[in-house]
Amino acid sequence: MISQDFLQTLATEYSVSNLELKVLELAMNGDSTTTIAQKLEVSEDAVRKRLSEVYRKFKIPGSGPVKLTKLQQLILSRYQEHTVQSSSNSSPNSLNFRQQDVNPHQIWDGAPDVSTFYGRAEELATLERWIIRDNCRVVMLLGMGGIGKTSLSVKLARQIQDSYEYIIWQSLHYAPPIKEFLTNVIEFLASPQKIDLPETLYQKISYLIRYLRQHHCLLILDAIEVILDSDNQVWRYSNELEGYGILLKRLGEEQHQSCLVLTSIEKPREVALQESRTGFVRSLELKGLQPEAAQQILLDKGLSGEHQWLELIQTYRGNPLALKIAAATIQEVFSGHTSEFLKYESLLASNMFREILDWQFKRLSNIEKEIMYYLARENNLVSVQNLKMAMPTSITTSVLIETLESLRWRSLLEKVQSEGKNTTETLFSLQPVVMNYVNSEFRDVRDKH
Ligand SMILES: Nc1ncnc2c1ncn2[C@@H]1O[C@H](COP(=O)(O)OP(=O)(O)OP(=O)(O)O)[C@@H](O)[C@H]1O
Ligand SMILES: [Mg+2]
CATH class of the missing domain: 1.10.10.10 (Winged helix-like DNA-binding domain superfamily/Winged helix DNA-binding domain)
Incomplete structure (x- = not known):
C-alpha cells in the first residue's frame, strides 16, 4: 500500500493542493466521481475540476486515455523506485539500473523499474526468438490496460540489450509530433556528429532507416494507443500524429537490421495489415499472468486467505494492475482478508476499470x-x-x-x-x-x- 507520507511528498513535489490530494486518494481507491462528491460534500463538477488539475500537474496528457490508470501507475512506479532506493542503495539491481541508464547509447525515457517482475518466461522466450533469431522488424505487444505490456517491453529490452548497439525506449504518453520525435532519434543516433536534417517527413524517415540499416538498434515505443484517433476506428491517427503510421508502415516494409517494438491497447492498421506468423511483422496478444506469478504479487502485498487467491486471480484474469489495486483495497478496507473483498468484488471491479473502459467504449x-x-x-x-x-x-x-x-x-x-x-x-x-x-x-x- 502506498503510504500517506509518500503521497504527501509527491503532492508537494507536484504542487498538488490538500483538496486535490483528497480527491486523488479517493479516486485511487476506485471511488466514482459521485461517491467522492458525497464523501467530500462538494459538487461532482468540483471533483472533476480537481481531478483534471491533478492530471495536469502530473502531466497526464489531456487527450490521452485511461488517465486515472496512468496516474496510478505513475504513482506506483514512483513508489516502487522510492522503496527500492531506500531499502537498498547498493543492491545489484539498482546498481545495474544506474549503470545502464548512463550508457550513452541507450535512452530509457520514462521506462519503469522492472526489478520486481514475475513470470512471463514463455512470452520473453517467444519475443526473443522473433526479434533475435527471426530478425523481425516490427513486433507489437497488444493487451488490455494494466496487463503488463510496458513492464514486459522493458524487461525484454533489458534482457536483449547486449545484442544491440543502440536502445531507445520511449513512451508516447506525451505524444510528440512525429517530426520532433524523428529529429530527436536521428540526432541521438548520429551523435556526436552534427547533421543537417532534411525537411520532409518522408526524407526524415528515410534518414532514420539509413541508420537502422547501418546499426543494430532496438526502438521501443510504449503506449501507442495514445496516438490513435478515437473516431470509432482503430485505424486512424490524430491529425498531427499521422506520420507515426507512415513510420510504422515503412519500418515494417523496408529492409533494415533493427527492430521496432510497440505496446498498445489497440492494434494499428499498419500492423494488422502487415503482420503474419512467419513474416517480419508480428504481434503478441498479452494475456494475464499465470497463477504462480500473480500469487507473488499478492504475496508481496501481504494478503491472507491464500485459498481464495485463485478466485481473485481468475476474476481479474491475472491482470497485474487490477491485482495490485485489489490487493491495496483488501489491505486497506478489509484488513487483508480476501474473502471479505470477494463479496463486493463485482461492484469494485467495474469501478477499478471504469476509466479505461469508458475510454475504450467511447471509441x-x-x-x-x-x-x-x-x-x-x-x-x-x-x-x-x-x-x-x-x-x-x-x-x-x-x-x-x-x-x-x-x-x-x-x-x-x-x-x-x-x-x-x-x-x-x-x-x-x-x-x-x-x-x-x-x-x-x-x-x-x-x-x-
Ligand atoms: N510480470 C510482472 N510482475 C510483477 N508486476 C507486474 C508484471 N507486469 C506488470 N506488473 C505491474 O502491473 C502494473 C501494470 O503493468 P504495466 O504498466 O506494464 O501494464 P500496461 O499493460 O502497460 O498498462 P497500460 O495499458 O495502462 O499502459 C505495474 O504496476 C507493473 O509494475
Ligand atoms: Mg503501459
Missing part, C-alpha cells in the same frame, strides 16, 4: 456496442452463428466478422476454440471485468438491444 462503433451488449447479456460463450442470429438482419455476416476482428484488436473480446468430434468452433465472450462494466454501466441500453 466503439454502434455495431461494436451492439455486440458488447449482447455478449454481456448472454454472460456465456457465443458462436458467430448465434451472434448472427441475434443481430439485426441489416448486419451482414462479413460486417459481423469485421466487427469481431475490430473488437479483438481493441483487446475487448475473449476467444476460445471449442473442439467437437470433427469440427472446431470459435466462441467469443467478455472477460468478467468487462462484463461487469457493461452490465452495470449500460444496463438500460443493453436491455433495449
Whole structure:
C-alpha cells in the first residue's frame, strides 16, 4: 500500500493542493466521481475540476486515455523506485539500473523499474526468438490496460540489450509530433556528429532507416494507443500524429537490421495489415499472468486467505494492475482478508476499470456496442452463428466478422476454440471485468438491444 507520507511528498513535489490530494486518494481507491462528491460534500463538477488539475500537474496528457490508470501507475512506479532506493542503495539491481541508464547509447525515457517482475518466461522466450533469431522488424505487444505490456517491453529490452548497439525506449504518453520525435532519434543516433536534417517527413524517415540499416538498434515505443484517433476506428491517427503510421508502415516494409517494438491497447492498421506468423511483422496478444506469478504479487502485498487467491486471480484474469489495486483495497478496507473483498468484488471491479473502459467504449462503433451488449447479456460463450442470429438482419455476416476482428484488436473480446468430434468452433465472450462494466454501466441500453 502506498503510504500517506509518500503521497504527501509527491503532492508537494507536484504542487498538488490538500483538496486535490483528497480527491486523488479517493479516486485511487476506485471511488466514482459521485461517491467522492458525497464523501467530500462538494459538487461532482468540483471533483472533476480537481481531478483534471491533478492530471495536469502530473502531466497526464489531456487527450490521452485511461488517465486515472496512468496516474496510478505513475504513482506506483514512483513508489516502487522510492522503496527500492531506500531499502537498498547498493543492491545489484539498482546498481545495474544506474549503470545502464548512463550508457550513452541507450535512452530509457520514462521506462519503469522492472526489478520486481514475475513470470512471463514463455512470452520473453517467444519475443526473443522473433526479434533475435527471426530478425523481425516490427513486433507489437497488444493487451488490455494494466496487463503488463510496458513492464514486459522493458524487461525484454533489458534482457536483449547486449545484442544491440543502440536502445531507445520511449513512451508516447506525451505524444510528440512525429517530426520532433524523428529529429530527436536521428540526432541521438548520429551523435556526436552534427547533421543537417532534411525537411520532409518522408526524407526524415528515410534518414532514420539509413541508420537502422547501418546499426543494430532496438526502438521501443510504449503506449501507442495514445496516438490513435478515437473516431470509432482503430485505424486512424490524430491529425498531427499521422506520420507515426507512415513510420510504422515503412519500418515494417523496408529492409533494415533493427527492430521496432510497440505496446498498445489497440492494434494499428499498419500492423494488422502487415503482420503474419512467419513474416517480419508480428504481434503478441498479452494475456494475464499465470497463477504462480500473480500469487507473488499478492504475496508481496501481504494478503491472507491464500485459498481464495485463485478466485481473485481468475476474476481479474491475472491482470497485474487490477491485482495490485485489489490487493491495496483488501489491505486497506478489509484488513487483508480476501474473502471479505470477494463479496463486493463485482461492484469494485467495474469501478477499478471504469476509466479505461469508458475510454475504450467511447471509441466503439454502434455495431461494436451492439455486440458488447449482447455478449454481456448472454454472460456465456457465443458462436458467430448465434451472434448472427441475434443481430439485426441489416448486419451482414462479413460486417459481423469485421466487427469481431475490430473488437479483438481493441483487446475487448475473449476467444476460445471449442473442439467437437470433427469440427472446431470459435466462441467469443467478455472477460468478467468487462462484463461487469457493461452490465452495470449500460444496463438500460443493453436491455433495449
Ligand atoms: N510480470 C510482472 N510482475 C510483477 N508486476 C507486474 C508484471 N507486469 C506488470 N506488473 C505491474 O502491473 C502494473 C501494470 O503493468 P504495466 O504498466 O506494464 O501494464 P500496461 O499493460 O502497460 O498498462 P497500460 O495499458 O495502462 O499502459 C505495474 O504496476 C507493473 O509494475
Ligand atoms: Mg503501459
